[in-house]
Amino acid sequence: MYQIWNENMKTIWRKMNEALEANALPALRKYRLRHVSTNLNVYIYPKPLMEDYLRLCPLSDEWIGLDHSIRECSQKFSLPSKFDLSESKLIYLSMGTLGSNNFELMSRLITILAKCKHRIIIVTGKYHSLYKLADNIWGESFLPQLEILPLVDLVITHGGNNTFVETIYFGKPMIVLPLFNDQFDNAQRAVETKIGIRLDPFTVEEQAFLDAIDNLLNDFEAKQRVELISKQMKESNSMESVVNRIEKIAKHPKIPTVF
Secondary structure (H helix, E strand, O other): OHHHHHHHHHHHHHHHHHHHHHOOOOOOOOOOOOOOOOOOEEEEOOHHHHHHHHHHOOOOOOEEEEOOOOOOOOOOOOOOOOOOOOOOOEEEEEOHHHHHOOHHHHHHHHHHHOOOOOEEEEEOHHHHHHOOOOOOEEEEOOOOHHHHHHHOOEEEEOOOHHHHHHHHHOOOOEEEOOOOOHHHHHHHHHHHOOOEEEOOOOOOOHHHHHHHHHHHHOOHHHHHHHHHHHHHHHOOOHHHHHHHHHHHHHHOOOOOOOO
């Protein structure tokens, strides 16, 4: 899947550069899909997870970070009535749009998780009607993720940046099953900061997957670490810093250049 994604991105990059060239505009750097602004560039990533990166590769003043961009929830979510959590934990599985629409992959994960002793909520994607979900599993094609995350004990995710950051914001340990692009970096970061486990969704053996779930649910130190990062994110003033920077640039913008 990563190879297919990579080739498609290269194709998009070439077409975008052709369009830019046709309009006498500067070309994009190799395999980049956007120019870098000389006024302001914003990245979204928890500061506690960025510190090592920034020591190795400091960013220029044109860059500023948001610890999160969590939006207010408008939907209300209630757990399925069949879920008795008195003797089990609650786990949330979301593999993103592309992962959820990979029928073979989702069938594999659902088959394994049917043997888990805990309750599972799954985002099933467009093939929802084709899955036969075990008694310990409940899912829908789409679910209100921000309403669900505060309720669960563990998240299993592809590691896309939105889900990755949101999971940490709500203080939940995670098992990351990366598919492509930044998901591999996020999976490795979860391992390095000891808040999660990285597994290959296509090759991980059934028992290894089930053991990883139980091990992480019983890892009190991992839970403490991610809850501390969550607290730091919620107390962050990064949003205010970004707003102040935007207001400052609006008054005194630099002459735009492309690099």
